[in-house]
Amino acid sequence: MSKKPLLSLENVSMNFGGLKAVDNLSFTINEKEIIGLIGPNGAGKTTVFNCVTQFYKQYTGNISYVNRDDETVDLKNYKVTQIASLGIARTFQNIELIPDLSILDNVLIGAFNQYQTNVIAHIFRTPKMRQQEKEIKQKAENILERLNILHLKDFYVAGQPYGILKKVELARALITNPRLIILDEPAAGLNDRETDELEALVYQIRDDFDTTVLLIEHDMGLVMNICDRVVAINFGKFLAYDTPLNIQKNHHVQEAYLGKDE
Amino acid sequence: MEKAKIILTKMYEVFKRSPQLHFVFVGIVLIIIGRIVVSGSSHTNINILAEVVIYAVVALGLNLLLGFSGLVSLSTAAFMGITTNSMYVFMVDYEISFLMAALMAMIICGLLGLIVGLLSLKMEGIYLGIATLFIGHITIRVIEAFDIFARGNLRRFPQITYFFDFQRSILIRDQRIDLYTLVVIAMVLMFIVIYNIFKSPTGRSLMAISRSQHAALAMGISVRKYRLLAFVIATTVASFGGVLHVAYFQTTGASGKWGLGLSLIILSVVVIGGMKSFHGMLLGSFIIIGIPALYLRDIPFLSGFDDILTGLLIVLVILFYPYGAMQIGYDLKKLYYKAKAKYKARVVKRDE
Amino acid sequence: MHGVHQLFNGVKKIMSNVIQVLFNSLRLGSIVALATLGIVLIFRTSRATNFAQGTIGTFNAFIAAYFSIRVGLSVWTSMLIALVTAFIMGVVIDKLFIRPAAKANPVSKQILTLGIILILVGIMNSSIGFLNTVFPSVTVRPQPFFTTEMQILGARVGHNTLFIFGLTIFLMAVIFFVIQKTRWGLATRATASNEPIARLMGVPTKTITMFSWAIAAMLAAIAGISLAPGPGIDVNLLLGVQISAFFAAVFGGFSTFFGPVVAAYLLGFAISLGAFVFSTMGGSAVFAEILVYTLVLVILYFKPFGLFGKPPVRKV
Known part of the structure; x- marks a missing residue:
């Protein structure tokens, strides 16, 4: 396995009006790793994601990322809308899909950056635009097929079961050609069978789509099964960064979850 | 025989799968209805049909804003008025050709749309709605302030040469059907244009910014850019409606016509016809503008009650068909x- | 010495002119303030943008005029009757139209009030015997409350204007007192800030919304009756007031009750003053409105929730 670093946080802190949601956090993740980010409720996990994807810009510290040309860049220099084209894609804790668009169209929204046509071309449906639309649709259908939901592509998102919606969000993230995919609680709301399927899926994402995976998850079983390494935080503070096995033995982590033995 | 059947079913398949062809079909039907109307005894009804078609176009533009992008505008009518008045200045005072004047007026409205769009970056909901009302109100007041616009009084265009040497006058009874046909063709084209936008990355982005800003941003869609775009498109389409008004009625319309009342009527066409609906705009326009003018006014017992019935119709549709009359x-x-x-x-x- | 005296006289003349403009704007400012308070009250309690506020006022101004001119009752009795009909109208509108559409989206509710406008305008325009006597098609000009006038600081001020201003301030004071200090006010504020939660807490939100409509309709009626003696009543009596009221509501900030009222007077004074300045310079008074509203728009760009408003709280 390669050990090239991909994303690295150095002393990242984020304040919400005096409340330190993230407190001096540092860790580095390498290419093709599957990393879990765990912590009790309110530990600041989603805030970390929002800092990485530049939804929050007021953080201090440094978040660096190795782009497609192997250059290390400071993510703060990019707008939130430029993050996707850098190769960082994410899903959301609460499903963020467009209910009155079909599943296929929802996935196509992820391909936004790959269209090289403008509104004028869209109005007149130029041959170039049609060709591109066809290619990208094909790509979207391929992804949907790999996630086993191709047969649902023409259905509206509204009214679909939770497990399907999670997959659509995943497909939308995958079509952006990500190098790093950030999953916010991918197993929340899934039943046991779907969670098992998700496990296989995460491996598939890493291997077939050649990506690194960073995920927040409460399902410890899932985290321990699939993650190469796990970052544990509490109240925004770094607790441990180790293999799942060692994390389970780490007494800081145990304290955070179970409380201190007095 | 078999072959003909296969070709026919194939054609039907193509037709079924192409909404653009549906619009063409509706256009043909509208033109046929128009021809029947002008040959009948109540031939002036063609004016009302033209109005129905024009407001269907304007409503579709507003629908792109409201239904797709979740933004509201209360000055749609004002942009029509700006268009008719500026076209008069371009065509009569500066002797610019009809098509060129139309293009220039639409660009002006597009730019005004950009200003509204800028406000929309800061405001939402009713604040934004009333901010758009401000813009419409101010521009109409500007028209009323200057002599070059005859201080907002209605002015009739002299003979209009539409393109090449195509000249028609609404004052001549037999020529109205040609003008009406022109308006219907323009409507079909505009419906196709907006449908194409809707079914393109642009359309999907417009929906993304209104339904899930976070997802839109994470996928690289700039909320600001697409809000601006939504307003520019909507005002340009409203302006196109103004061009059609000039093309058919050949007047600027008095400034009082283009106020909040008409904007609300257009908004009600969208709500009654159904958000995100295309054919619904024609239905809505027919219900709100066509039925009162065509039928209710002619029934002696109901004279003066057409407003009440339209009002009741609006109330009933909203209460019982919240997703539109379709x-x-x-x-x-x-x-x-x-x-x-x-x-x-x-x-x-x-x-x- | 002579120059100073001249300058002093000049300043005095300008001052008295400005004071005159101020008093002139008080009447219209009060009328707009009454209308805007009704709009804000309805918006806050039932999430509906009431485009019908002006039409409701016009309708009831017609009724007051009918009783004072046709029946021959005093101006005061006629106003009381119109207030009762306005109250009933507000309740009916809430019961028949607004409540059943509680789940409709805000835009549908706006259009619902358009439907109310069309129904009321249709009734006012109808030529059927009885309706035509109450709502004649010619402009009717009822008597103002007072016809006398007095001098204040060199400016001539009608007692009518002072009465309308006083009445408005009194009504505002009562309404603000009720909203801020009483149980009903607390219930109204609770309904305004979060209707579902308020309902769960046992606040009778339905009654609150109903009374909001009734009170808004009464405010509209007072606005209409106050305006009527000037231009005379026709169907479009309060059209301009309605639009000004919206502008005042947004300029002052929908999220407060007093902001829109202050803004109504501010806008009224600014436009009157502008009109006065433009007309002394030989320009058209329309420019004042254009200038003031453009300025307001620029201010709104930087303070999008109005002068006194706060942005709505939103969870990320």
């Missing part, structure tokens, strides 16, 4: 199938 069609279909099933069951029972 929904009535589905309900009728359901009733039909229910009746059919019942009939079949009865037949089966009788046969037993």
Whole structure:
């Protein structure tokens, strides 16, 4: 396995009006790793994601990322809308899909950056635009097929079961050609069978789509099964960064979850 | 014979799958209806039909804003008025050709749309709605302040040369149908344009910014850019409606016509026709503008009651068909199938 | 010495002119303030943008005029009757139209009020015997409350203007007192800030919304009756007031009750003053409105929730 670093946080802190949601956090993740980010409720996990994807810009510290040309860049220099084209894609804790668009169209929204046509071309449906639309649709259908939901592509998102919606969000993230995919609680709301399927899926994402995976998850079983390494935080503070096995033995982590033995 | 059948079914398949062709078909039907109307005794009704078509176009532009992008505008009518008045100045005072004047007026409105769009970056909901009302109100006041616009009084265009040497006058009875046909063709083109936008990355992005800003941002869609775009498109389409008003009625319309009242009427066409609906705009326009003018006014007992009935119609549709009047069609279909099933069951029972 | 005296006289003349403009704007400012308070009250309690506020006022101004001119009752009795009809109208509108559409989206509710406008305008325009006597098609000009006038600081001020201003301030004071200090006010504020939660807490939100409509309709009626003696009543009596009221509501900030009222007077004074300045310079008074509203728009760009408003709280 390669050990090239991909994303690295150095002393990242984020304040919400005096409340330190993230407190001096540092860790580095390498290419093709599957990393879990765990912590009790309110530990600041989603805030970390929002800092990485530049939804929050007021953080201090440094978040660096190795782009497609192997250059290390400071993510703060990019707008939130430029993050996707850098190769960082994410899903959301609460499903963020467009209910009155079909599943296929929802996935196509992820391909936004790959269209090289403008509104004028869209109005007149130029041959170039049609060709591109066809290619990208094909790509979207391929992804949907790999996630086993191709047969649902023409259905509206509204009214679909939770497990399907999670997959659509995943497909939308995958079509952006990500190098790093950030999953916010991918197993929340899934039943046991779907969670098992998700496990296989995460491996598939890493291997077939050649990506690194960073995920927040409460399902410890899932985290321990699939993650190469796990970052544990509490109240925004770094607790441990180790293999799942060692994390389970780490007494800081145990304290955070179970409380201190007095 | 077999071959013809295959070709026919193939054509039907193509037709079924192409909404653009549906618009063309509706256009042809509208033109046929127009021809029937002008040959009949109440031939002036063609004016009302033209109005229905024009407001269907304007409403579709507003629908792109409201239904797709979740933004509201209360000055749609004002942009039509700006267009008619500036076209008059361009064509009569500066002797610019019809098409060129139309293009320039639409660009002006597009730029005004950009200003509204800038406000929309800061405001939402009713704040934004009233901010758009401000812009419409101010521009109409500007028209009323200057002599070059005849201080907002209605002015009739002299003979208009539309393109090449195509000249028609609404004052000549037999030429109205040609003008009407022109308006319908323009409507079909505009419907296709907006449908194409809707079914493109642009359309999907417009929906993304209104339904899930976070997802839009994470996928690289700039909320600001697409809000601006939504307003520019909507005002340009409203302006196109103004161009059609000039093309058919050949007047600027008095400044009082282009106020909040008409903007609300256009908004009600969208709500009654159904958000995100295309054919619904024609239906809505017919219900709100066509029915009162065509039928209610002619019934002696109801004279003066047309406003009340339109008002009641609006209230009833909103209370019972919150997703628009096109929904009535589905309900009728359901009733039909229910009746059919019942009939079949009865037949089966009788046969037993 | 002579120059100073001249300058002093000049300043005095300008001052008295400005004071005159101020008093002139008080009447219209009060009328707009009454209308805007009704709009804000309805918006806050039932999430509906009431485009019908002006039409409701016009309708009831017609009724007051009918009783004072046709029946021959005093101006005061006629106003009381119109207030009762306005109250009933507000309740009916809430019961028949607004409540059943509680789940409709805000835009549908706006259009619902358009439907109310069309129904009311249709009734006012109808030529059927009885309706035509109450709502004649010619402009009717009822008597103002007072016809006398007095001098204040060199400016001539009608007692009518002072009465309308006083009445408005009194009504505002009562309404603000009720909203801020009483149980009903607390219930109204609770309904305004979060209707579902308020309902769960046992606040009778339905009654609150109903009374909001009734009170808004009464405010509209007072606005209409106050305006009527000037231009005379026709169907479009309060059209301009309605639009000004919206502008005042947004300029002052929908999220407060007093902001829109202050803004109504501010806008009224600014436009009157502008019109005065433009007309002394030989320009058209329309420019004042254009200038003031453009300025307001620029201010709104930087303070999008109005002068006194706060942005709505939103969870990320």
